[in-house]
Amino acid sequence: MLINEFKTIVKKKKDVLPFLKKLTAKEKRELVPFLKQILSDRRKLVRKKILGVPYGYELLYSDAQLFIVETACFICYNKTDARSLFSRHNMMVSQYVIKEILPWYVPKWYDAFINEETPWVLRYDELLDIYHKGYITTLSKSLVVDKLARVIIDFNDKREVLVYTPEILWKHKITLDTHFWYFFQEESLLHDYKHYWASIYEGEKKDLWIETILNLIKDNRIDRKKLIEAIILSGSLQFEKALSNWFLNLLKKIAPEKEELLTLQDALFVGLNSIDPTIVQSNLRYVKLIASEPKFNRSDFIEYVSILLSSETKTVVSDTLIILERIAKIETKFHVIICEKATEALLHADEKVQIKAAKIIRKYGDVSDKKFQYIVQSHTNNLFNESKGLLKEYLDNSTAKPICIKEESTKEVIDFFTEDNKLSVYETVDDLIFLVQQAFHNNDIHYVDLVMHAVPKLTILINDENSIKFVPIVKRFLENVIFIGGTDIGSVDFAVLFYLYDFGKFLEKKYPLTFQDAIKEKEQRIKELLKRKASDDEFVYYSDYKGLFKDLEEQSVTHSVCKIHLELLKKSKEYIQSGCTIPLLSLPTHLPFWITPQVLIDRIVLYYEQKIEINIYDFQIAIGRLPIQENSKGILEEIERIQNVELKAVFKYHFDLEKIQNSHITKPAFWLQSVISKNNKEDSIYFETKILKQSMFTIEKLPKFTDISILKNNTLGIPCIYNELYFSDYFYEKGGFPYINTELIAVMPNNPTVFLSNAIEISLQESTFSNESTNMYIVSSLQLxxxxxxxxxxxxxxxxxxxxxxxxxNKTAREIAAEIWIKGVSNDIMNTTLVGTYLGKLQYDTYAPMKRFTDIIEMQLLHISKKHDVQLFKLLSIMIRDMHDTPLRGGKKLLELFLELKRSFPTIPIDTGMREKLMIWKETKSLQSVINKLLKN
Amino acid sequence: MATNTLNYQYNALSSLQNTNGQENLLLSKFNEVHKGNSPCFFWGKLNNPYELSRCLITLSNIVQSSFNLSPFQLGLLKDPIVTAGNNQIRFEGFSHCAGVYARVDVLENGQDGEFIENGTTNVDFNTPLISELGKIKKNDDLILSVGKKEVGFHKEGESFIERKVPLPTKWIKGLTTVQHYFSESDYALTLSRIQALQLFKSIPSGKVKTDYFLIKRGSKYMFSPLKAKNAVCIGGIHRLKLVQPLIPLINELKIYPQKDMQSVTFILCFNELNLVFSVSRDFWRGFSGEGAALEALIEDLPDSLVKAFDNYSFTNQEFNPTLLSFEAGIDISKIDKLATKLSAMGLLGYDLDKNGFFYRRLPFKLERILSLNPRLKGAEKLLEENKVNITSKKDNEIEARVEGSGVQHYVILKGETQKCTCTWFSRNQGERGVCKHILAVKKMAKSL
Structure with missing residues (x-):
């Protein structure tokens, strides 16, 4: 009955209000499902007909009919339904609702809805209207600020222009008495009106709200002091950055007087705790203005000093020290605490800050106070020379030994083979189970090596009884291979999955009874998959599933750089099938990729004893993992065990026991890695010109940044791992690039230079990395x-x-690069001249902001040990020498750091080239002072 | 669903008001579990108002922070919880992502007041309150009231503030797991304020994805991206910036890594006030998903014993293993297991500084806490359905087959080693607690 009546109203588009007014609460609820049904059909199309003949389509309900339905919804819906329908809907605050409905019916949820949804079309005066009429009983601060912020501009429809309407602000008493102050308590868009002034007043550049507020002050419509306090306190509310900056700008325009600031000290101090350095900086600027005034609350300020002096913002630290000095000048009773606080600034690796603090300590500190003396001395290792000079009296009696300069760091011995870096050995079937099941999840860079070795070695332990344990694993191999297309795993992992899938097939074949059910299930699964079409979601990579189930040997690996691994995996698969348990030669014994000479020789001996042919890739990788320095006393005896004369000679050459020129070379492929590993120019030329005689490569196939001449001279007519890398595809393709440097560096840890070429090329294009993969790629390459x-x-x-x-x-990358230098210097294995030269060349054309480098010097490189400081002195001399004649921004800081080193080593002369550069740079005014000091020293 | 929503009903807004030159901090409380009758847990003076305010602001920043959630999820409000008892007041909370835990401990001499009743409760932390806390100065008089002392102030039973928030499942799970990690953490070192300032200066800017290690170079401590032998490892190091503003105020900083580096805890020590700050293994891993306490939950304890313990500890406000062992007649060797289980049930907290558990019953229903462990429920279901078959049991070695989805998983427990062939185990290698299959086998093995 009820529904029919409503249907008629809708159909005939009659006035719905009389019908709605008479509805009881129960009837309203009854109507809801029907209303929902209509709304769900709102986009439904029906055939249009003329004279009973269909000719097109139209919507089931017209706009007018839907309006009737929505009006009914407003009356009948509960809060949840109303929210889903009316959210961002203009109807809620339309004049129709306000004038025709709300006077006789206000839904219970209307108040909350308006406050929570803050409808865009609702204007401030309309809001006050519905509030004053009692349609809503609360006005949330967020709703008010949202509406009030827009109140001072209006669009004149007739003239089609924006008009400035500040008068609304004083139209209602509540606006300036209460609502206006919500701006300082609740996040708003006040800062978003800065362009409107220019639109209204033809290009004048002023901020609309700032001008309005200044006028309100001028006209005494708001209390100036209350406003200043409200702005300052808003700083502790952690508003959005743009808004809080706008407030600071407003405060600047208001320009508080000293007297006003003195009455607002508490508010100013609260802002000093802010996590936003801009707010701290601003408040501190005002504090600085009043710091010398008698009414300044000095003891309260001093409480905040520790926080201020630990700030990362230099201005904050400097301003704090200035204020401390002003206080110290006025009141002697604060000298002790001020000096103690000033020591906290000595933590900053910034010479100017330290000098400021040191001057305060020197002037107001009590050198006879043992406790204070100890506090100052605890900073010794962190002090710049000039600060040390200023604090000499405190440091002369120092019991703390400054590690930085006096300590001579001793050379560490790099031990390749220790118990700590020994790789685990897999011995049992259980070990095998839990190793192979990690195919998708093990990110260890040795995983592929371990799998290739462990699977053939341990497969012989599998029998009828324990083969059942492999059923879930083999099942997962299948799922992994199916899933492979939708993942972004690296290409090497890709090859491993195919390898393991084949291992699964091997087990199925060997233990048909154990895998009986699993095989049936698998066949069914594959059958279903093969029926699928390319449009299926999980089907991303392959054009059909057939390819996935092929043998490893038939798989095409996406990136040819993985071919080396693919070759070894094939070899390992052969071992599984033939029951050969002998390890691959290249299996590392110690982290990261080293092999002990004894173990490698053992393996070679075994290969010869068992008459197993050595795979040349396997051998080349293996010998590339043999540290050239490991020529200990017994090594010759070990080498003598090798049956093959030429291999014996290779090992002797590798360990500097024989010259290549004296060796009889029939298989250059055996020698190649040792020649590259040793990196001896004479040997390389000999090997290149006398041994390698035919050319098989074109120059495009070689990496751009490889300075291994053997590879550049296109003479590699022998089988070798580098043939499989297809550098032309890998290194010059910019898109879809596989970041797998770590796996490649693992192939030749003795001399990884060839594999860094791509990372260098990418980095040289832009020193600022824009994507996360590049960041990770560079970081992981440097880490390795x-x-x-x-x-x-x-x-x-x-x-x-x-x-x-x-x-x-990338800061992490910078830190690691710095650590490489530190490690190299500690062990006398760092060519500082080359690093300095490259830094100079890179900065010649401003490759990167100098601050990145000077920060690293301050935080990491400076004052590690005397040895490091001497090398750093050398590095900076060469770098500056090789830089452009026009100094870079940040060059001053670089020179200041060099001056710091020069003061530590006054007897070391400045390099002539650098001296010449300094004379040119001296033309730049800002550098004159520091250069003069340098040249004087 | 009702079970997924927690309905906070506070009788008033928490507030900080100045009356007669005295700052009165009222923390409005709500507890899902009603124990005791008093509306107020604590009323009294706090001795380090400035430091405490800074710590509470930091705690508020922590509970509002998130390191892996969307802005929508961030919008959900979380309130910290407060425990008053045993002459201490502890405020604790998690970041939204449950990867950062913080607890502010007001120690015995840090307050001068009356513990009207002991207990743990949610407290309302609203923005104006936090803003007011920022105004507290060193010499201010700060009176804290956890719950309203004057009952008549508001109408009985009527709630002024009602806030429905999705149940902070991550919190509750995290709160239990983090205690477990604490109990497995060892003291590593103490840094002076100067050393701590130097250390925190070395935190790199921005979101950091690689692990960092705490190393010492010369006399200076710093964070380095390179692994060093025995160095404390910190994943998602940018999370430490949450406490950086407090470092200039501390007396010293103590560091406690978990034994397997699954979490690192920093204790910022002030005068009679500590802030315990713990970060999970990585910024994308919450304590809630770690499942470290799962094994403790399979310990079978009779309900009567748990209840007896709860009542005993509620009265005494402490967890004294020796006394409990004596009074409840439990073998002292079993107390360790009991403690771990009870902390996993949300009945105990762990105090790293004192190296022992303390009684702190989470303000959530016990069944709610226990229902939050799907792996445990999964294990129980496996046992109910007879899907666990122990194939071999020797001295220190158990082998079992557990029926999975269309496949038999193989579980091996050998000394400290426990492995399973399921995908969960394969992915996490036991780092995030054991899988349901291992749990089920262990539970069955206990009954054999």
């Missing part, structure tokens, strides 16, 4: 380089990469 860094005579490009690392945008 740090781990394997063990010799002085790396190729130049390796040093270029370290230098790039020190300047790039």
């Amino acid at each position: 380089l740090h781990e394997i860094w063990h010799r002085y005579n790396y190729k130049e490009t390796t040093y270029l990469f370290v230098s790039i690392g020190m300047l790039c945008s």
Whole structure:
């Protein structure tokens, strides 16, 4: 009955209000499902007909009919339904609702709805209207500020222009008495009106709200002091950055007087705790204005000093020290506490800050106070020379030994093989189960090596009884392979999954009874998959599933750089099938990728004893993992065990026991890695010109930044791992690039330079990395380089990469590059000249902001030990020498740091090239002072 | 669903008001579990108002922070909880992502007041209150009231503030797990304020994805991206910036890494006031998903014993293993297991500084806490459905087959090692607690 009546109203588009007015609460509820049904059909199309003949489509309900339905919804819906329908709907605050409905019916949820939804079309005066009429009983602060912020502009429909309407602000008493102050308590868009002034007043550049507020003050419509206090206190509310900056700007325009500031000290001090340095800086500026006034609350301010002096913002620290000095000048009773606080500024690795603090301590501190003396001395290691000079009286009696300069760091011995870095050995079937099941989840860079070795070795332990344990794993191999297309796993992982899938197939074949059910299930699964079409969601990579189930040998691996691993996996698969348990030669014994000479020789001996052919890739990787320095006393005896004469000679050459020129070389492929590992120019030329005689490569196939001449001279006519890398595809393709440097560096830890080429190329394009993959790629490459860094005579490009690392945008990368330098210097395996040269060359054309490098010096490189400081002195001399004649921004800081080192080593002369550069740079006024000091020293 | 919503009903807004030159901090409370009758837990003076205010502001920043959630999820409000008892007041909370835990401990001499009743409760932390806390100065008189002392002030039973928030499941799970990690953490070192300031200066800017390690170079401590032997490892190091503003105010900083580096805890020590700050293994991992306490929950304890313990500890406000062992007649060797289980049930907290548990019953229903462990429920279901088959049991070695979805999983427990062939285990390698299959096998093994 009720519904029919409503249907008629809708159909005939009659006035719905008389019908709605008479509804009881129960009837309203009854109507709701019907209303919902209509609304769900609102986009439904029906055939249009003329004279009974269909000719097109139209919507089931017209706009007028839907309006009737929505009006009914407003009356009948509960809060949840209303929210889903009317959210962002203009109807809620339309004149129709306000004038025709609300006078006789206000839904219970209307108040909350308006306050929570803050409807955009509702204007401030309309809001007050519905509030005053009692349609809503609360006005939330967020609602008020949202509406009030827009109140001072209006759009004149007739003239089609914006008009400035500040008069609304004083139209209602409540506005300036209460609502206006909500702006300082609740986040708003006050700052978003800065362009309107220009639109209204033809290009005048003023902020509309700032001008309005200044006028309100001028006309005495608001209390100036109350306003200043409200602005200052708003700083502790952590508003959005743009808004809080706008408030600071407003305060600046208001320009509080000293007297006003003195009455608002508490509010100013509260802001000093803010986590926003801009607010702290602003408040401190005002505090500085009143710091010398008698009414300034000095003791309260001093409470905040520790927080201020630990700020990362230099101005905050400097201003605090200035205020402290002003207080110290006026009141002697604060000298002790001020000096104690000033010591906290000595923590900053900034010479100017330290000097300011040191001057306060020197002037007002009590040198006879033992406790205070100890506090100052505890900073000794952190002090710049000039600060030390200022605090000499405190430091002369120092019991604390400044580690930075006096300590001579001793050379550490790099031990490649310890118990700590020994790789675990897999011995049992259980070990195998839990190793192979991690195919998707093990991020260990040795995983592929371990799997290739452990699977053939342990497969022979599998029998009818324990094979059942592999059923869930083999099942997962299938799922992994199916899932493979939708993942972004690296290409090496890709190959491993195919390998393991084949291992599963091997087990199924060997233990048909155990896998009986699993095989059936698998066949069914594959059958279903093969029926699927390419549009299925999980089907991303492959054009059909057939390809996925092929054998490893038939798989095409996406990136040819993984071919080396693919080759080894194939070899390992052969071992599984033939029951060969002999390990691959290249299996590392110690982290990160090293192999002990004894173990490698054992393996080679075994290969010869069992008459197993050595895979040349396997051998090349293995010998690339043999540290060239490991020529201990017994090594010759070990080498003598090798049956093959030429291999024996290779090992002797590798360990500097024989010259390549005296060796009889029939298989250059055996020798190649040792020649590259040793990195000896004479040997390289000999090997290149006398041994390698045919050319198979074109120059495009070689990496751009490789300074290994053997590879550049296109003479590799022998089988070798580098043939499989297809550098032309890998290093020059910019898109879809596989960031797998770590796996490649693992192939040749003795001399990884060739594998850094791509990272160098990417970094040289832009020192600021824009995407996360590049960041991770550079960081992981540097991390690994740090781990394997063990010799002085790396190729130049390796040093270029370290230098790039020190300047790039990623702070972690910069820190690691700095650590490589520190490790190298500690062990006398760092060519500082090359690092300095590259840094100079890179900065010649402002490769990166100088601050990145000077920050690293201050935080990490300076004053580690005397040895490090001497090397840093050298590095900076060379770097500055090689930089452009026009000094860079940040060059002053670089020179100041160099001056700090020069003061530590006054007897070391400045390099002539650098001296010449300094004379040119001296033309720049801002550098004159520091250069004069340098040249004087 | 009703079970997924927690309905906070505060009788008033928490507030800080100045009366007669005295700052009165009222923390309005709400507890899902009613124990005792008094509307007020504590009323009295706090001795370090400035430091405490800064700590509470930091705690508020922590509970509002998130390191892996969307802005929508961030919008959900979380209130910290307060425990008053044993002459201490503890405020604790989690970040939204449950990867950062913080607890402010007001120690015995840090307050001078009356513990009207002992207990734990949610407290309302609203923005104006936090803003007012920012105004507290060193010499201010600060009176704290956890719950209203004057009952007549508001109408009985009527709630002034009602806030429905999705049940902070992550919090509740995290609160139990973090105690477990604490009990497995060892003291590593103490830094002076100067050393701590130097250390915190070395935190890199921005969101950091790589692990950092706490190392010492010369006399200076710093965070380095390179792994060093025995160095404390911190994942998501940018989270430490939450407490950086407090470092200039501390007396010293103590550091406690968990034994497997699954979390690191920093204790910021002030005068008679500590802020315990703990970060999970990585910024994208919450304590809630770690499942470290799961094994403790499979310990079978009779309900009567748990109840007896609860009543005993509620009265005494402490967890004294020796006394409990004596009074309840439990073998002292079992008390450790009991403590772990009870902390996993939300009945005990762990005090790293004192190296022992303390009684702190979470203000959530016990069944709610226990229902939040799907792996535990999964394990129980496996047992109910007879899907666990122990195939071999030797001295220190158990092998079992557990029926999974269309596949038999193989579980091996050998000394300290426990492994399973399921995907969960394969992915996490036991770092985030054991899988349901191992749990089920362990539970069954206990009954054999």
